[in-house]
Amino acid sequence: MDIPQNVIKVLREIGVTGNIDNKEFEKLVPEEQELINDLYKNGLVNEALRFIDSMDVEKNWEELKKNLDQRRKPVVLLWKNVYKYAAIFIGVIGIFFLFQRKDVTESKIKKDSNQIELVLDNGEVQILSANGENQIVSNNGQVVGSQNGSEIKYSSNTSIDKLVYNQIKIPYGKTFNVKLSDGTVVYLNSGSTLKYPVQFIRGMNREVFLDGEAYFDVSKDKLHPFIVNAKAMNVKVLGTKFNVSSYKDDTEISTVLVEGSVSLSNDAKPNKKALLIPGYKGVWNKSNPGISLEKVDTKLYTDWMNGEVIFRKSTFNEMIKKLERSYNVTIKNNNRALDAVKFNASFNKNIETIEEVMSSLSKIQPFTYEIIGNQIVITK
Structure with missing residues (x-):
């Protein structure tokens, strides 16, 4: 069973505006309305949308049912206000269950958040070294691609006949490339996540999902449009x-x-x-x-893609986000007068260190700061 599209539409509108669109909301059946309200009141709308965009509902529901058989009482006790909607909106039940799995996964990831992660279709996480060599293997043991240094290449000659997704997560301070099965090359910037099919299927659109920044060099195919969500x-x-x-x-x-x-x-x-x-x-x-x-x-x-970090009429507040992603640092600004100051500047993260960047900026617009490890505190 798929998540109803009208429910997803209402969730996306909430994600964009922060409010429930009454006109669309009133089109939902009472059970769906109550479920939307539960997600909205508990601040889970954006989390639900991220999982809807990244999940294989049918597969995750099957996994959920197996786990419910083993631990039904704890799950029902924890989500008793949501479980009653299972027959109507099973996808969201899967989402809530995945929240628990996500928390466990993230707690492991936090041990080293500076690693490139490849999430396979079965949920297995592979850690990729920027200069490593690995084979990408599907559930049935078929080699579908390979890593060579900072790029993964997927094969166009596989026997896969249904959509199977991989997902790659790039940490701050790093970049990575993915060559998809159709020959399209995706250059991923720091702090980005891309979900994509291991093999594009004939007769279907070529569709990928992006959170972050990427440059796409799309292989031409008039019969199969390429869509970036x-x-x-x-x-x-x-x-x-x-x-x-x-x-x-x-x-x-x-x-x-x-x-x-x-x-x-x-x-x-x-x-x-x-x-x-x-x-x-x-x-x-x-x-x-x-x-x-x-x-x-x-x-x-x-x-x-060449390591350039460029600012044009950028406020200092905007610059902080970009510098944090590019250099894998945390910047705390205690000088609020800097927030709206605009800068024109260019740096290359492959050449200039964050120490040199901060020194240059403080000469353009005077401020004091201290660097402790990968944390930068602007004092005044």
Whole structure:
């Protein structure tokens, strides 16, 4: 059983606006309305959406049923207010169960959060070294791809005939490339997660899910459109080169087109599309359901692949997020007067250290700071 699309639509609207759309909400049956309210009141809407975007509902439900047989009483006691909706909305039950599994997984990951993780379709997590060599093996033991250094390549010659997903998570301070089974190459920036099929299926769209930033060099295939789901924005192409930035803590989701053409849409107005041409950026702001277009220098948005960290009329508050991702540091700013100060600056993380970056910035706009390990505290 699939999660009802009208329920997902309401959840996505809440994720965008922070409020329940009464018009769409009233179209739901009472049980679905009550469930939406439970998620909303408990602050679980965004968490639910992330799992909906990343989960194989049928597979996870089967896993859930097996676990419920073994531990039914604890689960019912913990989620008694939700369990009664199982017959109507089994996907969300799976989500809640996955929250528990997610907590366990994350507690293990926190032991070393500076590792590249490959999550296989069976939930197994492989740790990838930036200079390592590994084979990627499916559930049935078939080799579907291989890692060579900072890139994974998936084979186009496998016997897989249904959608099977892998997911790769890139920590702060690192980048990584994935060559998909159709020949499309995805360059992933720091702090990004990509979910993608091990093998694209003939007759179906080529669809991937991005949280973070990535540059796509899409292999041309007129019969199978390539779609990037970047939270509330969707990018649809046949074959082209473009950059997508969709970090969950940013206020904007943007797409910059380098070559070809792309069609942009968002969940708030799925039928209203914007066509992007080379040299332009399409921006969707969380506070504005429309998509705005502007002409840009594409190098400013793609040179991160060469280690460049570029700021143009960026507020210090915006710069902090980018520096934290690029250098894998934590910056605490106790000088609130700096927040809105705008900077123009360029650094290369492969050449300049975070110490050199902070020194340069403090000369442009005087401030004092101290560095302790990977933590930077701006005092005044």
